Structures are given as structure tokens and as C-alpha cells.
Amino acid sequence: MFSMQKTDKPSTSGYKLKLKYQYLVAPLTLATTLILGSNLPAAALKINLTYGASVTEEQKEAAELAALIWEHYITDDITVNIHMDMSELRWGKMGTAIPNLRNNINYDQFRIAAEEEAKLAGQNTYFLPTAINPEYSLASGYKAIYKDVNRTTLEANYSEMLITSANAKALGFNFDSRSVLHGYIQLNSRYNWSYKYAQGTVDKNKFDFTSVVIHEIGHNLGFISGIDSIVGDAKPSTLDMFRCSDYSAKLGTIDFSVDSHRRYFSIDGCQTVFNLTETEQTTNKKGNIIDQTMTYEALFARGLNTRLGGDGVQASHWTDQNPDTGIMNPLLSTNTIRRITGVDLTAMDYIGYDVDLKKYYKTDDNGDYILDSKGNKIVKQLDLASLQSQAVKQAGGDNYRPEYSPDGDNGNETEVETFMYESGIYYSWWGGGEECDPSDPDYPDCTFW
Numbered sequence: 001m002f003s004m005q006k007t008d009k010p011s012t013s014g015y016k017l018k019l020k021y022q023y024l025v026a027p028l029t030l031a032t033t034l035i036l037g038s039n040l041p042a043a044a045l046k047i048n049l050t051y052g053a054s055v056t057e058e059q060k061e062a063a064e065l066a067a068l069i070w071e072h073y074i075t076d077d078i079t080v081n082i083h084m085d086m087s088e089l090r091w092g093k094m095g096t097a098i099p100n101l102r103n104n105i106n107y108d109q110f111r112i113a114a115e116e117e118a119k120l121a122g123q124n125t126y127f128l129p130t131a132i133n134p135e136y137s138l139a140s141g142y143k144a145i146y147k148d149v150n151r152t153t154l155e156a157n158y159s160e161m162l163i164t165s166a167n168a169k170a171l172g173f174n175f176d177s178r179s180v181l182h183g184y185i186q187l188n189s190r191y192n193w194s195y196k197y198a199q200g201t202v203d204k205n206k207f208d209f210t211s212v213v214i215h216e217i218g219h220n221l222g223f224i225s226g227i228d229s230i231v232g233d234a235k236p237s238t239l240d241m242f243r244c245s246d247y248s249a250k251l252g253t254i255d256f257s258v259d260s261h262r263r264y265f266s267i268d269g270c271q272t273v274f275n276l277t278e279t280e281q282t283t284n285k286k287g288n289i290i291d292q293t294m295t296y297e298a299l300f301a302r303g304l305n306t307r308l309g310g311d312g313v314q315a316s317h318w319t320d321q322n323p324d325t326g327i328m329n330p331l332l333s334t335n336t337i338r339r340i341t342g343v344d345l346t347a348m349d350y351i352g353y354d355v356d357l358k359k360y361y362k363t364d365d366n367g368d369y370i371l372d373s374k375g376n377k378i379v380k381q382l383d384l385a386s387l388q389s390q391a392v393k394q395a396g397g398d399n400y401r402p403e404y405s406p407d408g409d410n411g412n413e414t415e416v417e418t419f420m421y422e423s424g425i426y427y428s429w430w431g432g433g434e435e436c437d438p439s440d441p442d443y444p445d446c447t448f449w
């Protein structure tokens, strides 16, 4: 048995939010540059999935679709290698993600790269935390609230941070690893899965496979919190740089502690909770277009430690609320399809990815956003039929790598084991919750992912 099974943590609960975009319009000069560059091949993310022996052709197709959906929105010209297995995980755990990560990345390295990326995207570049003492802000550093062993809230200066290798690659960092992989995904073979994401349906009383893979890829890309580390010495992650509480806002810090007060995603130095309103359009049977406008408020889950006031859900998620904030919600029910929302994409954008929102919202021939009658951007429907046919093609490619899968043999490290050992905090992973049987009426909400 693979040793990490003993230390895996329960996971995540849910979250959700509504949003309002605060992106600045790019100046004309920037637009001109973009037009000049349009003859170049378009930069694109490539998520290269490999599979262990337990993954069926149908599952590969559903997973390739998940990868293609992320690739559709993210334009960093990088390749991210993720290995996938079907495994008998505990009841209650839909899937897990184990990113290749490092806990000792110099904060200034991140800040400089992230601010550069933000500048190119025409965004606010003064959104990152700084140190308590002025002298720290000259060197590497930022301040955060944390809790000591007596549960007292303290402020501390950090000079290092946690980052996944895919996230680092998007920011242009050097991230040495002996493994070719950027992450690992397992889906639970105990569950009944449905594979109809492209048709927009789910088989009755089954879980949607593609939704779960999109979610687990999201963790590997970098949607994680250092709060979820079992060993306790994990530093704040790139996503934690935007993790705030009302209390931390007063102190001008990010909040890396667990308690019962709300935690929120903020892109203005904790001053406001990020929120977004967007409209989805569907056509009814009479052929009329129906607008469904959703407002998402970007709250984070508060962590597994309920004694400290956590909500019993891994902090590496949005909080579970209605409507669901996005694909990084901590809970999934049967008969449910989840999609990536503008909130998910905003978080990815701020941790360092290049996100093309014009692939996500409807635009006119000039490339300007089309707005609904209330001035909200309108979500563009994915061409799922074409993505699905591409997924089927990719699933049949050269992707069978059972030798990458963990085998628990210390004398012969596999690719997955190599990066888990290298990370030093490899027993921290994402996905899962208390062991529970979802058919048990006492545990109706026990489906973590």
C-alpha cells in the first residue's frame, strides 16, 4: 500500500461566489501591439495527460475533455504533464490531486513575475501583500496572520511561499524536478461515474467524471492553500496571497489562519471581497433567449480544523454556497455538472496564468464585450461537440504510462513518487473528506473532491 494513504487528509467543503469584473481596459497602444502580433502562432496551454493501467478509454476521453476546457481559456505557452489513475479511495472522496510543489519559493521572485504578468494584462499591479516592517519590503517578504500552538493570532513576516510547478512554469520560474510530471490525479474507482459532460447531462444518481477532472486539474495548476498542509510548516501559496479576512484587512495583511470568520478572495489588498456578476444565456423551447444572471461572491472555505472554527472543508476551495462559485467548490453531488466560472478564471489569472476572458465572454466583431440589458458580460457557450471529438482523438494517442503510477516500492521511485518526495510536504494533498458512504442517509453531503 502506498504510504501516503495513511496521511491523506480529509478535505474540502464548498464554496461559491458571485463576481463583478474589475479588469481595466487595455490602452490602445497595447491593442495595436496585439494586432501586430496576431500573425504569430497563438500561445497556448497544453495539458498533457498520461494514464495508469486502471483508466478505461471512456475515462480517458472524459479526462481529455477536462484538459481541453482549461486549455481553451488559458494562453500561457507551456506544457503541463499530469498523470492519472483510477484508485480505490476512501468513501466520500471523489478524487484527489497531488501537485508537484515547492514550499521554499522566494516571494520576490513570485511578486516580480506576477506583477509583470498583471501589467501585460492591463491590471492593477499593486495587489500583492507587503511586509510588516518597511525594511522587509525592500527585501523579499510579506506579512500574514497565522495562529500559534496556543491558537493565538499573530502576525509574521514570510520571505518564502508555496507554489505548484505548473504555476511556477506559467510565471517563468526555474523549478527543478527529477520528475517529468507537474501533478497527479486519482479518481475514486468505487463510485458510479457518468461520462456525458459534452451532452450536458449526467446519468441518474451518478457523478460527472469530467467535472471532477477539471477540478483536480485546477488544484494541480495552483488552486491550493498552504493551510491544508498536514505537516503544518507549509507556507502560504500563491492563492493565499489573495486570502483575506475583515481582521487581516485592518492590519493590512493576508490571513493564513483558521477561525470561524469569513475568508475571502481579494485583488485589492484585502480592501474588498472580489465579486462578479455574469449572465448565462439559454434558449428555451420556443426559441427565446433566457438570461440567467448570477452574482458570485468569492469566499474561501475556512479549513478542516473545526476546533479552530474551520468549516470542515479544505481551504483550497471556494466556500460551499448557493449559487456555486465555480469549479473549485469543495463539494459535488450526483446528477450535477460543474463548469469553470469567471471567478475561477480570475483566481487563475491572479496567481499567474494568462487567461483569455474573450474566450469566456461573448464579444462582437471588434472584439468588444457584448453586454446584456443590465450591462453584464455574457458567458460564451463552449463548443463542446468539437472539444469532445478532439478529446476522443487525444484519448487514443500515446498516453499509456503505468510506470509513472506510485507503487510503494522505495527502491524504485516512480515519476509520481519522485516529485512527492522532492516536495518535502508531499503528504499534503487535495480532495477527500471524512470517510462516509454517500448512500448513508446520515451523511448526505459527504462527497468531497
Ligand SMILES: [Zn+2]
Binding pocket: 012, 215, 219, 316, 317, 330, 430, 431, 449
Ligand atoms: Zn478539491
